[in-house]
Amino acid sequence: MTAWLFKVFLLCLLNVAVALLLAPLCEGLMRKLRAAIHSRIGPPITQPYWDLLKLLGKEDLRSTRGSVYAAMPALTLGSALLLSALIPLAGMRAPLAFAGDLIVVLYVATISGVLIMLVGFASASPYASIGSSREMMMLLSVEPILAVALTVGAFKAKTLTLGGIINWQVQNGPSISMAIGGVAFFLALQAVAGKLPFDIAEADQEIMGGSLVEQSGPRLALFRWAMWVKQLVLALLLVQVFFPWPHFGIPPVDLVTTAVKVLLVLILVAVIDVVNPRLRIDQAMGYFMRVGVSSLAALAFAVIGK
């Protein structure tokens, strides 16, 4: 029993460490890519680490009293890390797979967005409250798409466990319904990661960073870190559930192929981010309404077995 617990603990630690330590690196790579498209040299790839280090060393200022408000950044980062432990890095089984299935994954994936929204509403700033109401609208229009896309997998594999879905995918190969689901998930990922054209809830030029306008120093560092982790982990989820091939069954090799695929997804996210202006919230909601309706097509295909 203790040995089992110890193993789970070690595996969780591995997932969390990978997410925590590699997320800033991925962000650094995306920044470098942005700079290249801008005809800039750009900051060094390690810059996000230095950013975090600098922010963490600054004074902790809060615009609102209360222990819940104080704990928000840590909770947000914690929820993102919890999500990372629910998704397998390689292979079929996530370290915390015994603790929950697809439904837990969906809930945990939403927590950080909700917390950022709440911190905005609690910040006593008009910009933050507008940012938070935008965040809420984005959550409401994007979450159903994530849910529908993952449900397609659950429907096809006849299981709610992530490992089961991945296993089914590896056994059965690509299908139309999962491809559509994957595309829908990718489009939603762009919004969940807060990248253009969907960085509406932050919109520096309109509402000065939105929900996080009052956050600074170590608090901002943790929020930033959480968002980078989330972007990495959701890209991992996309790759694992919708595009798990080729699967070799040898963990180190699978780990490398997964890393390459995740990187490709993030590069695509960064390219879309850099070639688009920001949409307005109503335009974005209309867009995701259409994506949501289209993603229902994936369910229909799943029903007829395609």
Next chain:
Amino acid sequence: MSTVDQAAVTRVKDAVAARGNGAVLSATQPHPDTLRFVIEKNAMRAAVAGLVKELRARFLISVGTDQRPLTGDFSILHLFSLDQDHLYVLLESSVSEKDPWIESITDLVPGANWAEREFRDAIGVRPDGHPDPRRLLLADDWPEGVFPLRRDFPYNYKPPRAENVRPQMLEPPKGASVLPIGPFFPVLEEPAYWRMFVEGETVVGCDTRIFYNHRGIEKLGDSVMTYNEIPYLAERICGICGFIHSTCYCQAVEKAAGIEVPRRARYIRTIMLELERIHSHLLWLGIAGHIIGFETILMQTWRVREPVMWLCEEISGNRKTYGMNTVGGLRRNLANQIMPKLLETLGRVEKETVAIRDAVIGDTTLQARTKGVGTLTNEWAKQVCVVGPPARASGVAIDARVDHPYAAYDEIPPRIATEEAGDTWARVLVRIAELLDSIRLVRDALAAIPPGPICADIKEEIPPGRFGLSVVEAPRGEAVHFVLTGGDNRPYRWRVRAPTYPNLQAMPAMVEGANIADVPITLGSLDPCFSCTERLETIDRTTNEVRVYSGAELLEMSRRRVCPGGAR
């Protein structure tokens, strides 16, 4: 010079005389393109109504002058332009010191709103019946009854200390909340304070407080500096269109003094003005992209822009603020060996601008953010007397280069680009078309530039009591400079009106009913320049001393977080 139709002159004279009803004291034509009427102050409204309603005259600006040392009275001057007839009309009234008011014309010409508030603040003549009693240009802690542009007001006056002053702002309508934009805001390069009244994400109204950038420029012009020093001061009115202001000032003085500028100098001015338009429009395009989060446009346009700045540096010694203009012409020639390089650089800029244009025009997301956003109707654009690209994008085909040709524009006329929609997208299109036309204009000017002297030989002193009115089409619209010559080698009154001054007044109508997300790009699409618009006094409030801080001192202060005069 463009020829002025004699019939138009007669028409204006008849209209003013008919409305003036015997109150017209004098009607003169001091310059071929300028008509000046001195009328009784109680006939001013009627005369303005005649000009605006019957002749469709466009209001430029009001000039309040303290003429008490000369005539014993204040003078209020309303300037108009008849663009089709290439004619300026000046309506002047004297207002006695004992009874310092004149009937407001804001209800006839909504665009006169700020101009009237400005002469109320600056010389203390009250526009009677003006809808807005609040201050415009004076700081909120400025004492009552002290008027900075009066002759007996010293330029280095130190106002007493004031505490707890706030700008007077309107209350939001019931049910609406306030979203402040400014005084410092990421997309505003300069301080301006907008209060957006919002219901959810929809703007239901707005209020504004600007003039945080007063630098006392007009006051310095008529009390400290001399004719030939002012061009350098004028150039510093704006960080982008400096050459426009120095040209406009020099032209006004040259016109007042009857100085003929050599042809080569006029061509070089044209080239520099158009180079400024090229780099300003590229700058604007980048900022517009930045405002809607499209950083790639910002980075690419500014990369394309940079060689133009280098060219300006090679021509004048400075990237900006060239210091080339002087009354009578130029201080620095355009070296012939620069010309091939100029043409080569322009060729590259043109090629890359076309590439950017094609990318911008084909971008559907960009169109989604700009089409139908911040619409300025043709009717309102005319009413508020909007100028420049915002006017042309609303179908008002005015351009100072064509309507009142100056420099070499009579020989190489520009093509006016207009659009009808009046939205932000239309303003993008107009500016891109102008940008490409400016490149052509520089090429044409380089092909036609004559040899010869670059500065007129001025032997006599400039006689007092003359006036000159000059307009220059800046990238943002038409700049107006008015000079009344004075005795001791400096103007008696120098009035500057930057293009942002009328354009900002159109802003409330443009954002009404808009989404919050559209406010920054709407404001940005006017290409506002606050330091141009605002030109008065900087005085340190805490120590009551006029003091200039060096950049290093400010940096030191900001590092130590010490407020001047106070401990923290």
